[in-house]
Amino acid sequence: MSLYVHFPYCQSKCRYCDFNSYAWTGQNMEAYVDAVLQEARSVAKELLPQTVFIGGGTPSLLSPQLLDRLLRGLADISGFVHSSKETTLEANPESFSREKASLAKDLGITRISLGIQSLRQEVLQAYDRVHDPEQALKALDAAQEVGFAHCNADLIFAFPGQNPEHWWQDLHTVLASGIDHLSAYELSYEPGTALTRLNQAGRWPAENPDHCQALFEGTRQACHQAGFGGYEVSNFAKSGAACLHNLVYWRSHSYVGLGAGAHSWYQGNRVQNLPSPEDYLATIQNRGQAIQEKQRPSPGTLLFEILMMGLRLPHEGVNLDRAEKLTELDALEYFGDPLSSLLDRKWLCLETGSQKERYLRATETGFLLLDEILLQLLPDDSNSPARKAQ
Ligand code: SF4
Structure with a gap:
């Protein structure tokens, strides 16, 4: 069993993002952390998870005090510090300082996943990201200086009209920054995002699909040459550095999700929490759980889902x-x-x-x-x- 914790707030909403995330405009983060801990007492008591992933959203937006409260609380309730082989914290450069990195390490985080996305100011701005390239490089340095052995960077390729040289330069800089894992995603146009609306209005043309394919294949090659093996469609790691938590999803192993909109999969049931943080908070305070939907997939549906996830692993499969x-x-x-x-x-x-x-x-x-x-x-x-x- 693994444990996922969702923190739904971000400094602002990125144009391409379809995650369950919301711009933070003063919502009570303390109440949210307490709600997650209350939910953990209901569904993750003494869970002893094999892996933990604190994702979002932007969990690094939590103040040091609230990060401390969340991680100590989860450790007391679930026992993860003794059981987890990998505990990841997602972070964005604008809210990830050396001090926060050091605190996270002291509280049991073993792996940092940084949302870098691009090292070009014009691209970051077009995505409505709030950090700049300098902050991105500083965040990568902070993770190294504090001594995280495991660090992932997320990058996005196929920015329309971008000079390919800029992508290759960014990729090489990030691969050489001391990280041991890279997630490289093609820019996608998901329903309901600001980017998709711009695209549909003819104000943001998507990159040519052949060019996207060439970038994807070139990225795989560049990662391979830098010693990062491709172990999933978008994920590359040095030897022994594959993300154990994400492998749980791709192998269809069980996990419990806490927080607004979090998904769980255990004992043959798929469970989804209420996505709105306000609804989640109110329901947890009343009932201790905030389930929106609980489904038992049919055997055929489940088998298809297992194949869909497992075939993403090129060396392992299903x-x-x-x-x-x-x-x-x-x-x-x-x-x-x-x-x-x-x-x-x-x-x-x-x-x-x-x-x-x-x-x-x-x-x-x-x-x-x-x-x-x-x-x-x-x-x-x-x-x-x-x-x-x-
Ligand atoms: S920081 Fe991440 S989760 Fe937040 S809006 Fe941007 S892409 Fe979405």
Whole structure:
């Protein structure tokens, strides 16, 4: 079992962001922290999580006092300091000082994940980010100076019309900054974001898809050359530095989520909390929990979700025997002809693990065509065996 804690506030809302995050305009952060701890007492008491991720939002926006209160409280309730192999704090450069880094380390944080996104002022401004390139470099230095062995940087590529040289320079600077993990995402146009509205109004043209693909492939190559292996579509790590918490999601292992809009997955149930921080706070204060929805996915849906997550891991893929234990469905039988055809075309392959378990993974060709593979596996015919089993 792993533990995720969501902190929903940010200094301002970035244009491309569709996360459950809100510009902080004086909302009571102390009350929010207390609500999370109250929820933790209900659902994470003595959880002894294997990994912890404090994400958002911008958790580094918490004052040192509130960060202390949150982490000490979580340690007392869940026991994470003794059990967790990796405890990550997400931070943004404008709210991450050397002092805060040092406090986080003293309170049990073992890994920092920094939202750098770009080292170009014009790009950061266009995204409505509040930090500048100098603050980004200082934040990377602060994590090193305080002695975090594990540090991730997030970058976004495919800013429309950007001189590609600027992207390659940023990428090399960040890879050489002492981090051991990089998440590189293509700029995406999610429904409801300010960026998508600009795009739809013709005021923000998206980058050409062929150019995006070339940037993606070039980024994988540059990371590989710098000693960062690509272990997931957008994630690259030095040896032994893969993010254990995110692997929990990709391997469909269990986790408990605390905070507004947080998701949980355990005992066959998917649970989602109320997304609005105000609703979350009021409901926790009344009832100790703030569940918006609890669902038990059908075996077919669950099997598809397990494949969708696991195929993102190019070296590992999906453990089909474990998937069968969770769903009581054999993927080869369930997906039938579409899966056979993907195996014949060598977009997918089957392998045997060290314990003789069967793994399904995307080949080098298939890895570049994951969306297409999933579309082919997504049952769309109500008479198909896959649809019937759902
Ligand atoms: S800082 Fe992160 S979570 Fe907050 S608005 Fe920007 S992208 Fe979203």
